[in-house]
Amino acid sequence: MLSKSFNFQNVNDIECAFNQLFDGGFLETICNTSISPCGFNGKVFQSLCITNISPSWNNILNEAFSIRHKVVHDANFRPENNMELAQQAESVFLLIPQITTCILAKRYKLKSVFLKSNGNDYPYIFSIHDILTEDWSVVE
Numbered sequence: 177m178l179s180k181s182f183n184f185q186n187v188n189d190i191e192c193a194f195n196q197l198f199d200g201g202f203l204e205t206i207c208n209t210s211i212s213p214c215g216f217n218g219k220v221f222q223s224l225c226i227t228n229i230s231p232s233w234n235n236i237l238n239e240a241f242s243i244r245h246k247v248v249h250d251a252n253f254r255p256e257n258n259m260e261l262a263q264q265a266e267s268v269f270l271l272i273p274q275i276t277t278c279i280l281a282k283r284y285k286l287k288s289v290f291l292k293s294n295g296n297d298y299p300y301i302f303s304i305h306d307i308l309t310e311d312w313s314v315v316e
Contacts, residue, residue, distance in 0.1 A: 203237070215291025229271070
């Protein structure tokens, strides 16, 4: 299991853990891959790419992990209340595993989450709104 070999507490560990699946450059690949078309926020979009949503995704990840490290290891550290960074980090941390899942499901012909619209199935990427809402149901 990956969790026995990697601690996922910084960007380098994440890269090392997943680089083999993506010929190196895991995060660059995931954040620059366009899923098209796909479902997002209950609608069909022609394209969804993390870089288009958060162009500074790399800085956001590094800053979030830096703050996490300081909070855990420096008892005197008091983080600023930066809601903009928190919202951006939430978005990036929510999208990376879902885009990864879409790519791997397509590559290995695995089941994944889809949005059915006008008789077509589209890979679906959950937004924070989707996760918090209660008006959806699982369909086999």
